[in-house]
Amino acid sequence: MAGSAQRSAEIEEFMQAVSPRLFRAALLVCGDWHLAEDLVQTTLGKVFVSWRRVRKADSPHAYVRTILMRTYLSHVRLHRTYEKPVGELPEQSATHHDPALRLALTQALAQLSAQDRAVVVLRYWEDRSVAQTAKELGMSAGNVRIRSMRALTSLRTSLGGEHDVLAGR
Incomplete structure (x- = not known):
């Protein structure tokens, strides 16, 4: 016992x-x-x-x-629903970033496919390596790299030139 x-x-x-x-x-x-x-x-x-x-x-x-x-x-x-969330995400930390950038980034992330969002979150939010991300999502490392590249390109396009947050990624 x-x-x-x-x-x-x-x-x-x-x-x-x-x-x-x-x-x-x-x-x-x-x-x-x-x-x-x-x-x-x-x-x-x-x-x-x-x-x-x-x-x-x-x-x-x-x-x-x-x-x-x-x-x-x-x-x-x-x-498989194609709803787009309309509510705002809550603040996650004490450091405050540009609200317009946060909103734009949240909307841009919502436009990505589920797998692309998972790759972006693991790679750039959780700071996982390509190999770790591939293992966690059950896909090849090459697929993770391709999805990362396409997702970042899509985010840059969605954000346009007004938010240069993805420079260097």
Whole structure:
């Protein structure tokens, strides 16, 4: 019985530690607060069920992030809707950036395909390497590079010359 309580406490502590970062990543890829919450809940449910594998993983945080991204891509495949979120994303940090740039970037991200958004978020928000992104999304490194290039080109086109945020990427 003590082992079960210890296991539960360990799982709970891990979930509390990863939840905020998972939520931010989910919100960035899907653009919908409620869907992001659902994705995190589903991911944490999968973590609970496969806790032994998560715990034995070389990087449990990366393992859980992979579960989140695959859960998101699976959701998109199952629920192909072409809605565009109209609400504003909440502020994520204390440092305040140009609101016009934030809005333009959010709208430009929403125009990308689900897989392209996942690649951009992992590569440039989560600062993952091409190999890590490929592994987490279950695609080849070449596909990640191509999707990154196309997504950044699309973002530059959508943002136009008024926001030079993607220079050097």
